[in-house]
Amino acid sequence: xxxxxxxxxxxxxxxxxxxxxxxxxxxxxxxxxxxxxxxxxxxxxxxxxxxxxxxxxxxxxxxxxxxxxxxxxxxxxxxxxxxxxxxxxxxxxxxxxxxxxxxxxxxxxxxxxxxxxxxxxxxxxxxxxxxxxxxxxxxxxxxxxxxxxxxxxxxxxxxxxxxxxxxxxxxxxxxxxxxxxxxxxxxxxxxxxxxxxxxxxxxxxxxxxxxxxxxxxxxxxxxxxxxxxxxxxxxxxxxxxxxxxxxxxxxxxxxxxxxxxxxxxxxxxxxxxxxxxxxxxxxxxxxxxxxxxxxxxxxxxxxxxxxxxxxxxxxxxxxxxxxxxxxxxxxxxxxxxxxxxxxxxxxxxxxxxxxxxxxxxxxxxxxxxxxxxxxxxxxxxxxxxxxxxxxxxxxxxxxxxxxxxxxxxxxxxxxxxxxxxxx
Amino acid sequence: xxxxxxxxxxxxxxxxxxxxxxxxxxxxxxxxxxxxxxxxxxxxxxxxxxxxxxxxxxxxxxxxxxxxxxxxxxxxxxxxxxxxxxxxxxxxxxxxxxxxxxxxxxxxxxxxxxxxxxxxxxxxxxxxxxxxxxxxxxxxxxxxxxxxxxxxxxxxxxxxxxxxxxxxxxxxxxxxxxxxxxxxxxxxxxxxxxxxxxxxxxxxxxxxxxxxxxxxxxxxxxxxxxxxxxxxxxxxxxxxxxxxxxxxxxxxxxxxxxxxxxxxxxxxxxxxxxxxxxxxxxxx
Numbered sequence: 001x002x003x004x005x006x007x008x009x010x011x012x013x014x015x016x017x018x019x020x021x022x023x024x025x026x027x028x029x030x031x032x033x034x035x036x037x038x039x040x041x042x043x044x045x046x047x048x049x050x051x052x053x054x055x056x057x058x059x060x061x062x063x064x065x066x067x068x069x070x071x072x073x074x075x076x077x078x079x080x081x082x083x084x085x086x087x088x089x090x091x092x093x094x095x096x097x098x099x100x101x102x103x104x105x106x107x108x109x110x111x112x113x114x115x116x117x118x119x120x121x122x123x124x125x126x127x128x129x130x131x132x133x134x135x136x137x138x139x140x141x142x143x144x145x146x147x148x149x150x151x152x153x154x155x156x157x158x159x160x161x162x163x164x165x166x167x168x169x170x171x172x173x174x175x176x177x178x179x180x181x182x183x184x185x186x187x188x189x190x191x192x193x194x195x196x197x198x199x200x201x202x203x204x205x206x207x208x209x210x211x212x213x214x215x216x217x218x219x220x221x222x223x224x225x226x227x228x229x230x231x232x233x234x235x236x237x238x239x240x241x242x243x244x245x246x247x248x249x250x251x252x253x254x255x256x257x258x259x260x261x262x263x264x265x266x267x268x269x270x271x272x273x274x275x276x277x278x279x280x281x282x283x284x285x286x287x288x289x290x291x292x293x294x295x296x297x298x299x300x301x302x303x304x305x306x307x308x309x310x311x312x313x314x315x316x317x318x319x320x321x322x323x324x325x326x327x328x329x330x331x332x333x334x335x336x337x338x339x340x341x342x343x344x345x346x347x348x349x350x351x352x353x354x355x356x357x358x359x360x361x362x363x364x365x366x367x368x369x370x371x372x373x374x375x376x377x378x379x380x381x382x383x384x385x386x387x388x389x390x391x392x393x394x395x396x397x398x399x400x401x402x403x404x405x406x407x408x409x410x411x412x413x414x415x416x417x418x419x420x421x422x423x
Numbered sequence: 424x425x426x427x428x429x430x431x432x433x434x435x436x437x438x439x440x441x442x443x444x445x446x447x448x449x450x451x452x453x454x455x456x457x458x459x460x461x462x463x464x465x466x467x468x469x470x471x472x473x474x475x476x477x478x479x480x481x482x483x484x485x486x487x488x489x490x491x492x493x494x495x496x497x498x499x500x501x502x503x504x505x506x507x508x509x510x511x512x513x514x515x516x517x518x519x520x521x522x523x524x525x526x527x528x529x530x531x532x533x534x535x536x537x538x539x540x541x542x543x544x545x546x547x548x549x550x551x552x553x554x555x556x557x558x559x560x561x562x563x564x565x566x567x568x569x570x571x572x573x574x575x576x577x578x579x580x581x582x583x584x585x586x587x588x589x590x591x592x593x594x595x596x597x598x599x600x601x602x603x604x605x606x607x608x609x610x611x612x613x614x615x616x617x618x619x620x621x622x623x624x625x626x627x628x629x630x631x632x633x634x635x636x637x638x639x640x641x642x643x644x645x646x647x648x649x650x651x652x653x654x655x656x657x658x659x660x661x662x663x664x665x666x667x668x669x670x671x672x673x674x675x676x677x678x679x680x681x682x683x684x685x686x687x688x689x690x691x692x693x694x695x696x697x698x699x700x701x702x703x704x705x706x707x
Contacts, residue, residue, distance in 0.1 A: 011561060012558055012560070012561075013519055013556045013557065013558065013561065014477070014556060014558065015477065015478040015555045015556060015579070015581075016555070016558065016559075016578070016579045016580065016581045016584055016588075016603070017478075017579075017581035017582075017583060017603060017606055017607070019558060019581075019583075019584070019585075019588060020581075020583040020584070020585055021583075023585070160481070160484060160485075160488070161488070166475065170475055170476070170477050170484075173477045174477065174480065174607070177478075177606060177607050178606050178607035179606070180583065180606060181583075181606075271474075271491075283524075283529065284529075285520045285523060285524060286518075286519045286520045286523060286556070287475060287520065288475070288477070289477075289556075294520075296520070296524065298524070299496050299497055299498075299521065299524060299525075300473075300497075300520040300521045300523065300524030300525070301473065301474040301491065301521075302474045302475050302520075303474075
């Protein structure tokens with residue numbers, strides 16, 4: 001039996017009514033995913049290839065490499081079907097739900113990428129699907145809301161609290177508690193009660209498996225560093241998992257780039273953190289079924305997080321990442337909203353790739369460390385090195401509306417002339 | 424036998440109403456709790472507001488948000504409890520993270536981190552705890568702290584709970600066992616599920632008393648639950664709804680809380696009569 005924890009993190013802190021479903025899911029995870037019973041993993045890999053478009057390329061970014069005087073490789077999860085790494089997990093879980101004989105899918109979504117991927121996977125596998133989404137995120141991510149509807153999913157607005165991912169997760173857990181006998185809840189990241197953090201990681205680990213092979217083909221060696229953005233942490237752990245032994249050996253440094261938002265502090269009076277950097281600045285606690293690092297006040301109330309990227313806007317993080325940070329195998333860093341927007345524009349300009357605002361945080365970290373005006377901070381012993389793999393978790397088409405709005409508020413060097421919108 | 428056990432397993436069927444402490448403001452709670460006691464409550468369940476109440480439905484979640492907005496911190500909760508002038512045992516219902524973070528200590532074993540909360544709760548006058556997101560498998564550190572300070576630890580049994588988990592709960596539960604009458608989260612419902620009958624049958628041999636909740640809002644629900652064999656009835660959302668409506672033409676919040684408690688208690692008494700009648704019939 002698989003352990004429910006990573007060190008002290010993880011576990012299964014959920015209402016009793018959900019425990020049987022979690023035990024049933026744990027059993028299914030162990031049999032189908034770990035043991036490949038009934039050829040589950042073979043079918044998953046085949047569908048990832050044919051429907052999803054795997055493997056995704058590992059592309060050398062020539063202009064960025066020249067700018068930083070290093071070999072920068074982009075793992076192009078933005079080229080996966082649906083435009084983000086999220087499909088790996090959504091397809092895995094919807095397929096697993098089928099194998100388990102479930103009749104219906106529910107999911108929650110922040111930026112809409114997970115909701116979109118789940119809606120696509122559910123349509124592909126002919127399963128009815130409902131997606132819970134915060135009202136505020138619905139307004140921030142209209143194209144993704146429309147994509148979910150196009151794929152036949154119901155989108156249910158969640159209006160409590162500030163209407164973001166945290167509230168959507170609460171609401172989906174409630175819905176699951178009511179319908180647990182015939183419904184599977186597709187959690188969108190490496191968060192939640194066991195077995196979700198492990199299972200989602202296993203579905204996403206294909207990113208790092210491919211990247212590790214590809215970089216050895218292309219660069220002839222392991223990378224000095226792997227860089228990925230971290231909200232809940234599914235693309236992060238997906239990219240890192242295969243490299244964790246290399247990190248333990250000291251060959252590769254794993255950088256988890258969090259959303260620094262407007263600054264790394266917590267306003268306890270307002271119950272708000274103007275950032276989403278739970279690995280960098282959170283305290284251990286219990287949220288949404290798992291013990292992990294959280295943004296909370298001194299009493300233990302979970303505070304509202306913030307990021308310019310709604311996909312990173314979450315007060316918790318996967319328990320495995322919390323554990324790996326404590327063990328010294330993953331280095332958490334953060335970049336702020338302004339830098340992420342710069343990264344968004346820079347990659348679009350110099351490489352012809354519009355990154356998701358989430359991934360733009362990872363891009364910005366490179367500029368911060370290696371760019372002409374960069375100020376490398378606190379990572380002297382663990383620098384990026386000469387061969388860098390950056391996980392480009394998704395494409396930025398979904399973010400164009402917020403990118404326009406946020407760019408107009410700022411003075412961004414790499415941005416195009418915004419005057420065109422006012423003529 | 425603990426105070427809670429005595430209160431629930433007494434001669435007549437018991438009523439366990441719930442309100443969220445601090446809803447809509449900390450100053451209001453004492454009056455509401457006294458009204459519930461006056462209406463016939465045997466044990467009163469007080470919610471300590473937590474920002475992510477995943478086991479509660481929208482009614483109680485909204486109450487929690489009002490209470491948080493009004494400044495109901497865990498410490499303020501204990502201060503409220505200290506001001507209460509009622510002679511029924513009080514149960515605190517809240518979520519694990521608040522216990523875990525209470526006190527200055529931010530490291531150490533779970534038991535060490537939970538101890539300050541349980542000690543403070545006991546000092547303030549709390550007799551039992553319900554922590555819906557703490558599964559029985561993880562509950563030993565809290566059980567130990569509760570034993571140390573004489574606080575009951577109440578577990579929720581769901582219609583889906585496996586026999587194996589039931590056994591684990593049976594070994595650790597004290598005060599009463601909270602039988603969840605149907606799937607889902609808290610919230611007033613139109614009828615009492617058949618699952619109640621089945622759940623009570625599974626718990627028949629347990630030594631602690633059984634109280635059934637989730638969706639209880641009418642006299643008939645209480646009657647049916649007790650007639651089915653429960654020792655007590657738990658009701659939450661119906662009381663929280665009254666608090667949410669505020670003072671109205673039909674009476675103040677306190678008056679209506681008292682009347683609703685009296686109505687449910689009367690239903691429970693009817694259920695007991697029905698049950699003893701049935702037993703008599705069966706004996707003939």
